Amino acid sequence: MVTIRFSLGKCLVADVIIFNSQFNLESFLKSVKPFLRRMPDYRPKGLEEKIRPKCRVLYFPIEFPVVNYRRTTEDKWECTNGDSPVNPPLHIIWPHRWEHDKDPELFFRTLYQLHESGLSFEVSVLGESSTDHLPVFDEALQKLDGRIKNWGYLESKDAFYRTLADADVVVSTARHEFFGVAMTEAAYLGCYPLVPNRLVYPEIFPAECIYNTPEQLLKRLKNFCRKPELARNHKLEIEFDRFAWNQLSGRYLELFDVTR
Secondary structure (H helix, E strand, O other), X not given: OHHHHXXXXXXXXXXXXXXXXXXXXXXXXXXXXXXXXXXXXXXXXOHHHXXXXXXXXXXXXEOOOOOOOOOOOHHHOEOOOOOOOEOOOEEEEXXXXXXXXXXXXXXXXXXXXXXXXXXXXXEEEEOOEOOOOOHHHHHHHHXXXXXXXXXXXXXXXXXXXXXXXXXXXXXXXOOOOOOOHHHHHHHHOOOEEEEEOOOOHHHHOOHHHEEOOHHHHHHHHHHHHHOHHHHHOOOOOOOHHHHEHXXXXXXXXXXXXXXX
16 A cells, blocks of 8 residues: 555656556556545545546567577477478477466466376476475476476576577466566567466457467467467567567657657
């Protein structure tokens, strides 16, 4: 309660209020009236109406890699003992903080179901462990033994980009997300994104990338496991320029009245 009260005070005196997505803008404004109803006494009226005209959306600026890390479908095919190339298993990647709000439990339950169905896949679980260690990761490391391609934090951005580019499908199960930079970077590098129908995701990714239930996520991944080429040959319409620093830098500099 103290945080939003402090934020409201700053918003009332600000000239411009910037949010990194329309979702975050609307979430904040919609929280104003419920917050005020909880106040024991002084409840000023019309705050949302006073604040909204000053609000702007300026997307989080991402410096997409200059080096071309993307791999073609043919690059991902493997040759064994000089034989003809074979289609490798689907490579699924989950690049998030190792915390409860990213719902790793749902992600791993889904992978266990793929495993029990006898489907072929590999998985990379990237990210940093929080101070509160989550046993679900230890369990997954054991249960998915033999399917894990990468595990844990990657020390360099180069290694991170190369791993994203090597994957076929990037998955989010997040219940809390400020923006989703890693998901956007993965999609830029050629991954097919699968995201829940919440948070900022519908603002970034097209409808065909969105799932509404855990069952839908499982169904999509099963289909990709059976036909990896569907993920590898996708042609999604995502406007990455909306989030690119080289496109947004002028707006940021203008906002803070900074000349180049």
